[in-house]
Amino acid sequence: MDKEIVKAIDTVDLSKPVPVSEPDRQYYFLKKLKAFVKEKEEEYGRKLTFHVTTFGCQMNARDSEKLTGILEYAGYVSVEEENADFVIFNTCTVRDNANQKVYGRLGEIKGFKKKNPHMKLALCGCMMQEEGVILKLKESYPFVDLVFGTHNIFKFAELLVNSYEAKGMIVDIWKDTDQIVEDLPTERKYPFKSGINIMFGCNNFCSYCIVPYVRGRERSREPKDIIREIEGLVKDGVVEIMLLGQNVNSYGKNLENPMSFAQLLQEVEKIEGLERIRFMTSHPKDLSEELIQVMKHSKKICRHLHLPLQAGSDRILKAMNRVYSKEQYLALAKHIREEIPDIAITTDLIVGFPGETLEDVEETIEVVKEVQFDNAFTFIYSKRTGTPAAAMENQVPKEIVKEGFDKLLKVVQDTARERVKLYEGQVMEALVEEVNEQDDTLLTGRLSNNTIVHFPGERDLIGKIVKVKLNSCQGFYYMGEII
Numbered sequence: 001m002d003k004e005i006v007k008a009i010d011t012v013d014l015s016k017p018v019p020v021s022e023p024d025r026q027y028y029f030l031k032k033l034k035a036f037v038k039e040k041e042e043e044y045g046r047k048l049t050f051h052v053t054t055f056g057c058q059m060n061a062r063d064s065e066k067l068t069g070i071l072e073y074a075g076y077v078s079v080e081e082e083n084a085d086f087v088i089f090n091t092c093t094v095r096d097n098a099n100q101k102v103y104g105r106l107g108e109i110k111g112f113k114k115k116n117p118h119m120k121l122a123l124c125g126c127m128m129q130e131e132g133v134i135l136k137l138k139e140s141y142p143f144v145d146l147v148f149g150t151h152n153i154f155k156f157a158e159l160l161v162n163s164y165e166a167k168g169m170i171v172d173i174w175k176d177t178d179q180i181v182e183d184l185p186t187e188r189k190y191p192f193k194s195g196i197n198i199m200f201g202c203n204n205f206c207s208y209c210i211v212p213y214v215r216g217r218e219r220s221r222e223p224k225d226i227i228r229e230i231e232g233l234v235k236d237g238v239v240e241i242m243l244l245g246q247n248v249n250s251y252g253k254n255l256e257n258p259m260s261f262a263q264l265l266q267e268v269e270k271i272e273g274l275e276r277i278r279f280m281t282s283h284p285k286d287l288s289e290e291l292i293q294v295m296k297h298s299k300k301i302c303r304h305l306h307l308p309l310q311a312g313s314d315r316i317l318k319a320m321n322r323v324y325s326k327e328q329y330l331a332l333a334k335h336i337r338e339e340i341p342d343i344a345i346t347t348d349l350i351v352g353f354p355g356e357t358l359e360d361v362e363e364t365i366e367v368v369k370e371v372q373f374d375n376a377f378t379f380i381y382s383k384r385t386g387t388p389a390a391a392m393e394n395q396v397p398k399e400i401v402k403e404g405f406d407k408l409l410k411v412v413q414d415t416a417r418e419r420v421k422l423y424e425g426q427v428m429e430a431l432v433e434e435v436n437e438q439d440d441t442l443l444t445g446r447l448s449n450n451t452i453v454h455f456p457g458e459r460d461l462i463g464k465i466v467k468v469k470l471n472s473c474q475g476f477y478y479m480g481e482i483i
């Protein structure tokens with residue numbers, strides 16, 4: 001946790017009025033929360049425990065680190081199990097099964113809550129921004145104590161204090177915001193790598209997607225705030241960062257002094273001690289030549305580009321409001337591979353968008369074969385209420401979707417295996433991330449191109465970059481040895 005921030009919170013005078021401006025207001029509530037937790041510790045004769053459960057994407061993972069930072073500052077200790085004094089679900093709603101998972105877990109938590117009368121349960125994140133969810137929670141899950149959304153997560157300390165002071169469910173959901181609150185405590189999951197938000201929200205309104213509705217309008221952080229945060233992280237031992245945004249290619253457009261994403265990358269590259277830069281996600285419609293050239297000449301930007309295609313048929317792409325054609329995507333991918341031959345291109349694909357036929361899926365398969373994606377996440381279309389696609393009449397029958405999905409998945413997997421095979425026998429740098437989950441004599445590392453390699457080694461190498469020979473390709477990963 002940032003020592004400067006901790007110092008600022010510790011010096012707050014609780015006898016003074018509650019500050020109005022941020023982050024001072026939250027510092028006030030953090031201090032108050034800490035005093036409250038201490039009181040409870042004395043009352044129970046033990047530490048208070050917490051558990052954060054995260055659903056969804058890297059943005060949510062980063063938000064959960066912010067929640068964790070606040071809870072740890074206040075004196076809660078993290079536990080593995082969901083049976084803790086404070087449990088929070090950071091939810092996702094990109095596909096309906098994400099919502100179903102949350103409702104399923106809530107049932108379980110109800111049992112824990114009956115046994116531990118001190119337990120508090122909070123819900124936050126994208127699903128809370130969705131219409132109808134709050135009503136359902138109030139009706140069917142009244143034992144939830146606190147609910148907030150994506151726009152006011154910075155208010156977590158204040159909301160938690162309110163929730164301890166009040167009875168019943170507290171709900172605070174904002175429709176949108178233009179605020180970005182800096183300098184709140186965060187606690188990283190990995191000491192050596194970290195996500196960094198560079199922008200929030202999305203303005204693209206792909207017709208199937210709920211993200212613009214639950215994450216609000218696009219807003220970019222000031223470059224100086226981003227750089228300062230990364231410099232702090234590097235001082236604290238971070239060697240790899242991932243710049244996060246729903247569409248990083250439109251970074252900086254709405255800043256007072258506009259700056260392109262490629263320019264931001266060049267600034268980040270200058271940070272001494274930082275070894276690797278990743279970013280997520282790029283929309284093909286505005287991936288610039290400037291970005292390709294910056295990647296090509298960079299020593300730190302990883303050889304990986306996640307470039308969601310979604311579908312290969314022009315008719316479907318148009319209905320999806322993706323604003324590029326199959327040919328444009330193919331030309332872009334070809335150009336990127338020519339400029340940066342060792343780059344891995346990965347993608348997201350959707351099967352079953354309204355009106356999609358098996359012939360359309362064939363076009364997606366064609367693109368997969370031609371681009372030779374190094375990896376692809378393949379999703380079944382999920383109808384999200386309130387999006388334009390949900391109102392389209394020609395929803396695809398389940399059996400047709402399944403047929404197309406299975407066919408596409410097979411091609412995606414075969415292609416990915418071929419791509420991994422290409423580098424067998426080579427020596428590459430890997431960032432050692434953890435001890436192998438199945439075999440503790442092995443370490444697991446990540447190559448610049450995002451592929452995983454397992455190799456024998458001591459755990460003190462975790463967080464270091466080592467040279468590894470990729471001895472054998474095992475499907476989607478390698479077995480190797482340090483050289």
Ligand code: SAH
Nearest residue numbers: 094208209246281308348349379380381382
């Ligand atoms: N901003 C990112 C994607 C965020 S959501 C981008 O545009 O690339 C991650 C992925 O979820 C999307 O790329 C898409 O493939 C998938 N997705 C989004 N909405 C979906 C839906 N309604 N049904 C199925 N998949 C969906």
Ligand code: SF4
Nearest residue numbers: 202204205206209211
């Ligand atoms: Fe959703 Fe499209 Fe925005 Fe990605 S770019 S978050 S798919 S609306």
Ligand code: F3S
Nearest residue numbers: 056057092093094126
């Ligand atoms: Fe899900 Fe929200 Fe991310 S809907 S995918 S957690 S932006």
